[in-house]
Amino acid sequence: MATLSDRLDHVLGAKAAGSLSDAFDMRTVEDLLRHYPLRYATQGQPLTEEAPEDGAHITVIGRITKAELRPMRQRRGSLLKVVLDTGSGRGVDVTFFNGDKVKYAVREGARAMMSGTVNYWRPGQWNLNHPGYLILPESDGDEPTLTTVRGGGELRGIAQSAKGAGGVDMSFFEREFIPVYPATAKVQSWEILACVRQVLDQLDPVEDPLPADVRDERALMPVSDALKLIHLPEQQADIERARERLRFDEALALQLVLAERRHEVAGRTARACPPRPDGIAAAFDERLPFELTEGQRQVITEISTDLSREQPMHRLLQGEVGSGKTIVALHAMLQVVDAGQQCALLAPTEVLAAQHYRSLCAMLGDLGQAGELGAAEAATRITLVTGSMSTATKRAALLEAVTGEAGIIIGTHALIQDSVEFFDLGMVVVDEQHRFGVEQRDALRAKAKNGISPHLLVMTATPIPRTIAMTTLGDLETSTLTQLPRGRSPIASKVVPRRVHPNWVDRAWERITEEVAAGRQAYVVCSRIGDDEDGGGSRGKSGKGRAADSGKEPPTTQSVLDVFDRLRTGPLAHLRIGLLHGRLPSDEKDQVMRDFNAGDIDVLVCTTVVEVGVDVPNATVMVIMDADRFGVSQLHQLRGRIGRGRHPGLCLLITDAAPGGPAMTRLEAVAATTDGFELSVLDLRQRREGDVLGSAQSGTARSLRLLSLLDDLEVITTAQELARALVADDPGLTRHPGLAAMMHAAVDTERLEYLAKS
Structure with a gap:
């Protein structure tokens, strides 16, 4: 007989178990039984x-x-x-x-x-x-x-799977549904079926981890029956009921992990930072040259309430591109500074970190110039820490952080390094949360004083559908900004099919010329840099050699270096053109952005380093080369760089994609709407949820197999409510060992860490 925790080599033998381990990372009986059929072969209708x-x-x-x-x-x-x-x-x-x-x-x-x-x-x-x-x-x-x-x-x-010592069991062919499994060239579906049948024949009764009252309330079949019927159903209803039970298990397992993390955070202690009527935050509010939206005021109140408690805030701030998240985050940081503590703002790129530094300095003015002539009374200081700084500059910045002279420290991953210390870290703000993992956020939060946890605010301009937020970030409270501030202009998007209408590309350059003549600026975005990143040559080739091996000419993309050279000597030679990409030295990147901000550059030819956080209100046109090479959310982020002032924006998506094909359909959908939440759902459906969960990238077969993060809102909501109630009543699940085991077996915790980064 066998149990779910038994090793496969003990049940199936070393040869079969070794093949399953190599192909699917299966090691236990449960690993095999949770490798669910991809579909079912039916014997079809009789003649x-x-x-x-x-x-x-x-x-x-x-x-x-x-x-x-x-x-x-x-x-x-x-x-x-x-x-x-x-x-x-x-x-x-x-x-x-x-x-x-x-x-x-x-x-x-x-x-x-x-x-x-x-x-x-x-x-x-x-x-x-x-x-x-x-x-x-x-x-x-x-x-x-x-x-x-x-x-x-x-x-x-x-027939091979039904073969035993006495020959083939022909009765197996009378089954209405025969499972077909995800397989590889070395491990065929019928081999998996043979292993599954062998395991099921030996399986002991499985103790159900779900309490009976929970199963009865939701009309869920026992897990023992579900694991058998998902593989060997007698009728269609068996498949549906088994999937319903196992889908709920997946949702509950994931939500239990998040509920445990949420409970652990709630048990920490933070410094209360109540608002001060005479502090920097209040002075900043009085100086604002514009009126906050109702949504911004509401979220500021939510965050202010969180900061006033002695439990650490753990909040996600999401909103459309340009919805004003930076103002909200700055207000929160100033409230913490008013309480005598420091804030760290973690940005994913040096370009974005420098942009935040310039923006916050400009917004605060003399309120952010502590230690300088003309500084406001009770002003704070902002400092920037990046990896490419000179030794002297970095040493000075680190000194401001450790002595407490700087109230707001902005930086990249460099802030996580052991050499960075804070005087009294009270809050961590993480911009573009999907670029950082839980372990990176925790490494920065660990720099607070012993026994104290800093408040945490993570921000994203990539709208997250409710089910995704509940499933990947369920340990965070969520605030959403849906309104755009006054003064934001509409953005029109157009697809430019270069193959069908090559003359339209010439019109794109003319359109940029017209905008510059009117006193405005433009971006031209490329998907790659283009020097030696492809293994030689300036023409980028996709497919990593596969197309070349097949004798076919691979598709090409236009590099930022090629486009820069072509534009400055061709259609835009009469304009001031700048170049920006990730391989430029830090000081050169910073100078280019300063020149573009100041209006000394008319057209910025760049890669996706401008995807998030860059704010140049005078930029009104964006041309995206090879637009089909970008994801839906990335395109939405990029075009959010324009239309940030009083003039309307125009985004031109240049592509060689075939008319009517999936890539063209995706671009047309992006051009048709500026609703980021609608586009995020489209993006997830097209990329497949497996990609979102990292099944391809993480190198392991464990993932959510039946649960749809987009379609199963009711299941996820129910599982979340149950998980939070269970953990509140039994932290650590010591009285529910079956649930604790299911939590770790059904959802790999390494996968969960990957979720936060995806």
Whole structure:
């Protein structure tokens, strides 16, 4: 007998277990049983006197009355034309395309089972093209026994999986649903099926981790039944009920991990930072040259309330591009500074960190110039820490942080380094949270004084659908800004199909010229830098050599270096053009952005280093080269760099994508709406949830298999409520060992860490 925790090599033997471990990282019985079928092969409809529908899947048994080998007309090779007499009054026409390979098994007089899709090649006449087949033993009135498997396709695989010491169990072919598994070239579906059947035959009754009252309230079947019926269902209802139970398990396991993290955070102690009527935050509010939106005021109140407590704030601030998150975050930081503590703002790139530094200095004015002539009374100081700073500059910045002279410290990953210390860290603000993992956020928060946890505010301009937020960031309270501040202008987006209308590209450069003539500025964004990043040559080739190996010319993309050279010597030679990409020295990048901000550069040719945080209100046009190479959310982020002032924005998406293809459809969807939440759902559906969960990138097979993060809101909500109640009543789940085991088995905690970064 076997239990879920037993090692597969003890149950299946070293050879089979080794193959499953190498291909799918399976090590235990539970790992195998949670490798759910991808689909189910059905035996199809039986052949009756009525003609089957075109495209119907049928399985027929009969005797081969004709097997004729014919040469193909258009190419080398032969077809095997077969007639199968099923006893229904007519023969079934069957065609095998690899006639020479199957002619030795598919011979006149043999009994055979064939399973395939009906194909009508003329009215009233149909056949089966290259079906799966199995040569059957002769029946002499007793149940026939198949000792040697001769066949092809799924039927051969199923027969192999049903083969035991006494031959093939032919009764298995009577099943209405036969599972088909995710497989590899080395481990076929039928091999997995054979292992699953062997394990299920030995499996001990599984103790259900879900309390009986929870199962009864939600009408969920026991997990033991679900694990059997998901693999070997008798009817369609079995599949649906098993999936319903196992889907709930996945949602609950994930929500239990998040609830445990949430409970652990709630048990920490933070310094209360109540608002001061005479502090820097109040002075900043009085100086604002514009009126905050109702949404900004509401979120500021939520955050202010959190900061006033002695439990650490743990909040996500999300909002549309340009919705004013920076003002909200700055107000929160000033409230913490008023309480005598420091704030750290973590940005994903040096360009964004420098942009934040300039923006905050400009917004605060003399309120951020402590220690300088003309500083306001009770002013604070802002300092910048990045990895590429000179030693002297960095040493001075670190000194301001450790002595407490700086109230706000802005930096990149450099802030996480051991050499960075704070005088009294009270709050951590993480911009673009998806660029940082939980461990990186925790490393920065650990720099607070012993026994004290700093408040945490994570921000994202990539709108997150509710189910995704609940599932990947369920340990955070969420605030959402939906309104755009007054003065933001609308953005129009247009797709420029370069293959169909090459002259439209020339019009794009003319459009930039017109905007610059009117006193405004433009971006031209490219997907890559282009010097030696592709292994040689300035023309980028995708596919990492696969296309070259096949002899086909791979698609090309235009590098930022090529586009910069072409524009400054060609259609935009009369304009002032700047270049910005990630490989430039830090001081050069900073100077380029300063020049663009000051209006000394008309057109900035750049990579995606400007994707987030860059704020140049005078920029009104963005041309995105090879737009089909960018994701939906990334395109939305990029175009958010324009239309930030009083003039309307124009985003031109240049592409070589085929008309009507999926890439063109995606670009047209981006051009059709500026609703970031709508686009984020589209992005997730097109990228597939597996990509969001990191199944391809993380190198392990464990992931959410049945739960849809976009479609299963009700399941996720119910699981979240139950998980929080269970953890509140039983922290650590010591009284629920089954749930604790399910939490760790069904959802890899390493995967969860990846979720926060995806």
